[in-house]
Amino acid sequence: MAHDDHTGQPLLAVNNLNIAFANDAGETAITRDVSFTVGHGERVGVVGESGCGKTVTGLALLGLLPERTARVRGEILFQGRDLLNMPARELRRLRGRDISMIFQEPMSALDPVFTIGEQLTETLRAHEKVGRREARERAVAALEEVGIPSPHLRLDDYPYQFSGGMRQRVMIAMALICRPRLVIADEPTTALDVTVQAQIIDLLRELSDTTGTALLFITHDLGVVAETCSRLLTMYAGEVVESAPVDTVLRRPAHPYSSGLLRSLPGLSERGGRLPSIPGRVPAPGQMPAGCRFQARCPHSADGCEQGQPLRELDNGRLARCWRGAELTLPGAVT
Amino acid sequence: MNARLTPRPSTQAAGVRADRVRVHFPTRAGTVKAVDDVSFDIRPGETFGLIGESGSGKTTLGRALAGLQPLSDGRLFYDGREPSSLNRAERRRQRRDHQIIFQDPHAALNPRMTIAQSVMEPLDILRDGDRAQRRRVADEALERVGLAPEVGRRYPHELSGGQKQRVNIARTLTLRPRFIVCDEVVAALDVSIRGAILNLFADLQDEFGITYAFITHDISVVSHVSDRVGVLYLGRLMEQGPAGAVCEQPLHPYTQALLSAEPLPLPSDQRDHRRRIRLQGEIPSPLNPPSGCPFRTRCPRAETRCAEQVPEWREVAPDHRVACHFAGPA
Numbered sequence: 001m002a003h004d005d006h007t008g009q010p011l012l013a014v015n016n017l018n019i020a021f022a023n024d025a026g027e028t029a030i031t032r033d034v035s036f037t038v039g040h041g042e043r044v045g046v047v048g049e050s051g052c053g054k055t056v057t058g059l060a061l062l063g064l065l066p067e068r069t070a071r072v073r074g075e076i077l078f079q080g081r082d083l084l085n086m087p088a089r090e091l092r093r094l095r096g097r098d099i100s101m102i103f104q105e106p107m108s109a110l111d112p113v114f115t116i117g118e119q120l121t122e123t124l125r126a127h128e129k130v131g132r133r134e135a136r137e138r139a140v141a142a143l144e145e146v147g148i149p150s151p152h153l154r155l156d157d158y159p160y161q162f163s164g165g166m167r168q169r170v171m172i173a174m175a176l177i178c179r180p181r182l183v184i185a186d187e188p189t190t191a192l193d194v195t196v197q198a199q200i201i202d203l204l205r206e207l208s209d210t211t212g213t214a215l216l217f218i219t220h221d222l223g224v225v226a227e228t229c230s231r232l233l234t235m236y237a238g239e240v241v242e243s244a245p246v247d248t249v250l251r252r253p254a255h256p257y258s259s260g261l262l263r264s265l266p267g268l269s270e271r272g273g274r275l276p277s278i279p280g281r282v283p284a285p286g287q288m289p290a291g292c293r294f295q296a297r298c299p300h301s302a303d304g305c306e307q308g309q310p311l312r313e314l315d316n317g318r319l320a321r322c323w324r325g326a327e328l329t330l331p332g333a334v335t
Numbered sequence: 336m337n338a339r340l341t342p343r344p345s346t347q348a349a350g351v352r353a354d355r356v357r358v359h360f361p362t363r364a365g366t367v368k369a370v371d372d373v374s375f376d377i378r379p380g381e382t383f384g385l386i387g388e389s390g391s392g393k394t395t396l397g398r399a400l401a402g403l404q405p406l407s408d409g410r411l412f413y414d415g416r417e418p419s420s421l422n423r424a425e426r427r428r429q430r431r432d433h434q435i436i437f438q439d440p441h442a443a444l445n446p447r448m449t450i451a452q453s454v455m456e457p458l459d460i461l462r463d464g465d466r467a468q469r470r471r472v473a474d475e476a477l478e479r480v481g482l483a484p485e486v487g488r489r490y491p492h493e494l495s496g497g498q499k500q501r502v503n504i505a506r507t508l509t510l511r512p513r514f515i516v517c518d519e520v521v522a523a524l525d526v527s528i529r530g531a532i533l534n535l536f537a538d539l540q541d542e543f544g545i546t547y548a549f550i551t552h553d554i555s556v557v558s559h560v561s562d563r564v565g566v567l568y569l570g571r572l573m574e575q576g577p578a579g580a581v582c583e584q585p586l587h588p589y590t591q592a593l594l595s596a597e598p599l600p601l602p603s604d605q606r607d608h609r610r611r612i613r614l615q616g617e618i619p620s621p622l623n624p625p626s627g628c629p630f631r632t633r634c635p636r637a638e639t640r641c642a643e644q645v646p647e648w649r650e651v652a653p654d655h656r657v658a659c660h661f662a663g664p665a
Contacts, residue, residue, distance in 0.1 A: 049525040164389075165617050193388035194552065195614045198596035202613065220526060223598030226606070247602040264526050265600060266533065267555030271578065275530030275559065281495045333600045 009080055010037040011181055011214050012061070017074035019056055019065070027071060028286045030056050031238040034074075035311070038182065043208055043215040045225030045246065047261065048235035051282050054218045057235075058184045061216075062101055063091050079181070097127040100175040104187040106167035110159040116143075116170050117155035120177060127178050142173040146203060165196035172203065179211060186218045201227050222262060222333070226250060234258045237282050237293040240311065244318040250333045254320035256298045259330035292322070300328055340475045340508065343544040345380035349413055349432060349514035351400065351546065352376040356409035358395050367621045369395040371570040372409070374648065377514075377563075382540065382547040384561030384578065386554060386593070390618045392570040394518055397550045401435035401516040413514070431461065434512040438519035440499035444491040450477070451487030454506045461510075469509075476505040480535060497528040504535065514546045521556060533560055554597050558582035563654070566590045569621060569629035572648070574662075576655030586651060586662040588612075589630045595665075612665070628659065636661045 017034040020027040031053040038044050046054050059065050060072050063083060076083040078099065083091060103109040111119060120139035124130060130138065136155070143151035146169040159167060168188060175183050185204065189197040205228050208215050217229055225232055225246060232249050234242040234257060242255040253259040260278040280297040283289060289296065291306040298305070304323055311319045314326050322328075358370040370392045377383040387393035398404035399411065402418065410417055413433070418426060437443050444453050454473040458464065464472070474484055480501040491499055500520065507515060517536065521529045537560065539545060551557050557564060558578055565575040566587065574587040585591045592612040599606060614633045619625060625632050631641035638661070646658045 049527055163617050193618065194554070195388065195592060195596045196617055198598070198613060201598065221598065222526075222600040226600045226602070227598045247604075250600055250602045261527060262600065264528075264530050265555065266530065266553075266559040267597070267599070271559055271582075272537075275533050277530030277534070278527040279531070281497070281528075334602060334605060 009077075011040045011042070011079065012038040012216075013075070013077040014057075014061070015075040015077070017057065017060065017072070017076065019053070019060055019073075020071040022069045022071060029238065029288075030285055032288075034235075034238075034240055036233055036240055036243060038214050038216055040181070041208070041212045041214050042231065043205070043217060043229040044231045044233060045229035046216065046218045046233045046235060047220060047222060047225060049220070049261075049282055051285075052235040053238040054235055055186055058101070058186050058216065058218050061184060062095055062099060063088075064101075093127065096123055096180075097178045098180050099182045099184065100178070100180045102168075102171050102175050102183060102185040102188045104190050106164070106171045106191075107159065109171060110167065112159055115156050115158055116162070120155075120170075120174055123174055124177050138177065139173075142177045143170070145176070145207070146170070146173045147199075148173070165192055165199065168192060168196075168200055169203070172200075172207070176207060176211065176213065180213060182214045182216065183208075184216045184218070187220070188217075189224060190219070190221070197224070204228060222250075222265065226333075232258075234261070237288060238285070239293060239321060240319075241294065241321040242319065243311070244320075245316075248316070248318060253330050253332050254314055254318055254325040254328075255294075255322045256300050256328070256330060257294050259332065260297075260299075262333045263331060265333070300324060300330075340472065340479060340511070340543075342542050343511070345541065345544040347513065348380040348540075348544040348546040350377065350379040350415070351514060351548070352412040352415075353400070354410045354412070356396070356399060356411065357407045358392070358399055358404060359407040362622070365622050368570050368624065369621060370399065373567075373570075373572050374409075375565050375572065375575055377546055377548060379546055380540070380544060381562040382549050382560050384557035384564040385548060385550045385567060386552065386557050386564060387550075387567035388552060388593075388618055390569065390621055391567040392621075393550045393552075393567050396567070397435065397516045397518045397548060400433075400548050402430065402433055403435065431510050432513045433516075434507045434510060434514070435516040435518060436500075436503050436507055436520050438522050440496055440503050440523060441491060443503050444499060446491050448490075449487065450482075450489055450491070450494070450502050453491075454487070454502065454509060457506060457510050472509050473505070476508045477502070479508065479539075480505045481531075496524050497532060500524060500532055501535070504532075504539070508539065508543070511543065512545065514548075516548045516550065518550045519552070520549075522551065522553065529556070536560070554582070554594060566593070569618060569624050571629055572656075572658060573630065574655075574657045574659075576652070580652070580655050584664060586655070586657045586664065587659050588634050588636050588661075588665075591665045592633075592635075630659075 015035050019031045020029045048054050117139055121135040124135050140151045148154055148169055189200050229246055232246045233240050236257045242258045263276040278297050292309045295301040295305040309321045311321045353375050356373045360367040385393050451473055455469045458469040482501055521532050561578040564578045564581045566573045568589050574590045592614045595612045616633050626642050627644055628641045628646050631637040646660050648658045650656050
């Protein structure tokens with residue numbers, strides 16, 4: 001495959017990731033058997049309703065879930081090495097250098113009492129042997145790369161002196177300063193205005209193209225995925241229910257949930273007409289039905305849906321967790 | 336005055352007119368002109384959409400329309416009359432007629448009250464009918480928004496976001512309002528259930544004769560639900576007109592940029608031909624807005640004239656107004 005390096009393995013391979021949180025009553029399962037890959041330089045979008053396990057999965061990849069309560073089982077192979085069995089020291093070295101993260105709220109992710117120059121050089125010097133002066137030069141270059149005007153002057157400013165969009169640019173600069181192989185972006189544009197969101201989307205795509213950094217883009221916005229990613233993972237109730245090239249899903253989704261999400265977008269139906277929506281709500285963790293987790297909300301449920309649903313392979317490497325996936329003709333965003 | 340949820344023709348919905356409305360907030364650093372010289376009219380029974388990014392003044396304008404925010408200057412007319420010209424009884428009636436629904440359905444509900452108590456509270460405050468009657472109206476309202484009666488015995492934390500927003504709608508409905516300001520009412524909801532809530536708003540409008548001012552930053556939502564649309568930027572209206580005209584053939588460079596910034600869920604081959612306008616920078620501080628046209632610092636068509644002269648609010652086609660010296664198709 002084009003996205004694999006000479007060793008033939010993907011950059012990231014997540015296999016049967018099960019995440020649960022311990023509580024008084026025992027454990028509550030959040031994700032079940034989540035498996036996917038991200039190729040070198042590939043941009044993969046992850047969509048789903050709130051509570052479907054997108055963010056928790058992203059945090060687990062970096063080992064950022066609370067150690068005392070989170071139970072993470074399965075395999076997270078990054079460049080062939082399992083992050084779940086890696087000593088904490090090594091994982092810390094890898095985090096920020098080889099894999100980094102961009103969060104939704106740049107104001108709470110940046111430390112308000114340090115200048116952004118201090119925060120950028122701290123990241124750099126934690127991972128690389130560079131002197132003060134060189135670190136500062138690299139920080140200026142990183143800010144310039146993300147489009148911050150007069151970066152040498154802004155370096156000594158504090159986060160509050162930046163606007164929302166500029167802060168998100170600083171976050172991106174910080175995530176990319178060590179040239180990671182993989183960036184996990186969790187709703188990086190959700191807090192931004194639409195005109196600023198468009199700038200940040202363009203920036204992320206361009207930087208990923210020029211540096212060859214792979215992107216795992218967690219979002220609820222299918223429009224954002226269409227503009228940035230080549231492959232889409234749809235998650236529902238803690239499971240991956242579909243994995244396919246973005247253009248394929250937009251034309252002909254293979255899982256009724258992906259189709260329902262696409263049909264719910266107001267921009268796609270006639271002005272003033274009835275808007276489709278998905279009835280009901282996501283089952284609460286710990287109250288998952290046997291068999292297909294979407295069946296109670298699915299317009300296509302039939303005898304057979306009460307059986308456990310594995311991710312089945314359809315044509316062209318498409319995967320769908322629906323036994324009727326090949327047979328149904330589901331509407332997408334375009335007809 | 337006993338509220339029953341009987342249907343009402345849309346001709347009895349309220350009409351609203353804003354005439355050169357200003358809302359200014361004095362701060363230590365200077366005056367924030369949150370809403371600055373804004374005029375428009377909302378016709379009885381229609382949905383008037385107000386689009387704007389953060390800092391555009393859309394929420395302040397919404398609060399002013401709902402009577403929650405005093406004006407610094409300008410006038411608001413409801414059915415042709417100013418609130419100041421009404422007597423006490425009339426003003427009470429008008430307060431009841433004009434309601435607002437907020438963005439965060441959870442924050443709008445008291446966590447220590449049952450759903451039924453929350454829905455009945457407005458009638459309790461107005462001492463409208465006896466307890467049994469209020470209870471009946473509340474039950475009817477809950478049923479009308481698609482919630483089972485037993486939901487009334489539950490508490491907010493037991494409901495989903497969509498259900499809570501239905502509760503907020505039911506509570507407003509008990510008062511039989513004729514005008515509702517909807518401030519980002521679906522922004523906090525998942526995409527999968529937004530459609531159902533927007534459909535509910537449309538049904539209630541037809542059934543009970545309600546006028547909506549629909550405030551949102553989401554262009555796809557506003558273009559879907561609105562009859563007419565106003566586009567706000569830095570406290571001023573940039574463009575206003577029929578929803579179809581504004582969303583399909585926008586004439587103001589800001590509206591054009593806003594529409595082209597919306598990420599579309601279309602396959603790559605259907606997206607590339609789309610004309611894209613990428614704005615530089617962000618909305619300037621409302622403490623120190625640019626001279627002349629507020630949009631000129633980010634406008635691809637700006638010329639020296641834009642810094643010197645505030646563009647006139649002119650009608651370029653029937654009911655289609657623009658504030659731009661160089662307005663025209665993209």
